[in-house]
Amino acid sequence: MNRAGKMSYCSEGFHTPNTLYITHPTVDNVEKLVTETDMPENWPDVEMPEAEVLQWQSTDGTTIEGMVYYPIGYKAGTRYPLIVEVHGGPTGVYGRTYVGAPFNHGNTALLTEAGFMMLRTNPRGSGGYGKEFRFANYADWGGGDYDDIMTGVDLLIDKGLADPDRMGILGWSYGGYMTSFVITQTDRFKAAVVGAGVTNLTSFNGVTDVPGLISDYFHGDHWENTALYMERSAMFNVQNAKTPTLIQHGENDARVPISQGKELFYALKKKGLPTHLVVYPRQGHGVQEPRLQLDVRTRPVDWFKRYVLGLED
Numbered sequence: 001m002n003r004a005g006k007m008s009y010c011s012e013g014f015h016t017p018n019t020l021y022i023t024h025p026t027v028d029n030v031e032k033l034v035t036e037t038d039m040p041e042n043w044p045d046v047e048m049p050e051a052e053v054l055q056w057q058s059t060d061g062t063t064i065e066g067m068v069y070y071p072i073g074y075k076a077g078t079r080y081p082l083i084v085e086v087h088g089g090p091t092g093v094y095g096r097t098y099v100g101a102p103f104n105h106g107n108t109a110l111l112t113e114a115g116f117m118m119l120r121t122n123p124r125g126s127g128g129y130g131k132e133f134r135f136a137n138y139a140d141w142g143g144g145d146y147d148d149i150m151t152g153v154d155l156l157i158d159k160g161l162a163d164p165d166r167m168g169i170l171g172w173s174y175g176g177y178m179t180s181f182v183i184t185q186t187d188r189f190k191a192a193v194v195g196a197g198v199t200n201l202t203s204f205n206g207v208t209d210v211p212g213l214i215s216d217y218f219h220g221d222h223w224e225n226t227a228l229y230m231e232r233s234a235m236f237n238v239q240n241a242k243t244p245t246l247i248q249h250g251e252n253d254a255r256v257p258i259s260q261g262k263e264l265f266y267a268l269k270k271k272g273l274p275t276h277l278v279v280y281p282r283q284g285h286g287v288q289e290p291r292l293q294l295d296v297r298t299r300p301v302d303w304f305k306r307y308v309l310g311l312e313d
Contacts, residue, residue: 081166088173123148184237191307250283
């Protein structure tokens with residue numbers, strides 16, 4: 001708040017880019033300072049996907065929220081291929097952010113243009129829903145959060161929106177963990193993309209730059225809670241995997257070292273599954289170079305087109 005008693009803030013919506021507003025907290029009046037009309041003259045005038053917030057009940061009755069993005073040209077009564085995206089953190093959260101912003105692993109624009117519906121999930125452990133929800137995944141990665149994601153998928157199927165025979169899943173960091181774990185628990189997804197994912201909870205503690213993260217979440221180190229560490233690690237359940245999986249990882253990732261991605265890649269390859277490991281040179285946990293960022297967001301689209309839609313390159 002400034003000396004004039006006014007307050008400025010930024011806000012965005014599904015179809016409104018980040019916008020600057022100014023208001024007086026005691027007056028019901030909001031002035032928009034920067035609007036979408038201030039976009040560059042050559043900004044493309046293209047159709048944007050419709051989007052909405054969706055809520056559902058998980059298996060234990062917990063209310064879960066997610067963001068649904070409809071394919072371009074959506075027609076009611078038609079089932080569409082579905083891509084599920086899980087955020088990082090696990091304390092991250094998806095909100096009503098601008099659908100054209102290139103901030104997520106999943107490329108909303110390209111996927112909806114290709115005919116996919118998207119579901120971005122906020123499973124238990126996500127931020128913004130209170131302390132109880134935030135701590136609900138302690139000692140339970142791959143448990144209640146897995147149910148939260150799958151019940152959201154089932155809701156879209158029950159609504160007649162998603163095609164249960166054409167589904168894919170992706171995520172980065174914790175989202176990569178969940179994606180790698182999901183493919184060892186179910187074969188319902190035809191394709192998966194694991195971005196910088198924790199695949200082995202036991203080896204992760206010894207190589208990451210945050211060695212206390214998993215031991216905090218799991219109330220002890222792997223030698224103190226071996227059974228749970230193994231039960232909730234993709235690498236100790238990989239014998240069940242049947243899903244074609246693309247793995248993307250930064251070469252210099254200190255948060256989730258590339259050894260985590262390699263463990264999954266070598267196991268899937270040995271099982272004879274379609275898999276590909278893409279290593280981004282010079283990159284850490286977040287890919288920063290524009291050319292490589294573009295590859296991170298476009299390569300999964302091609303993977304899903306091939307293994308979910310059955311389209312050849």
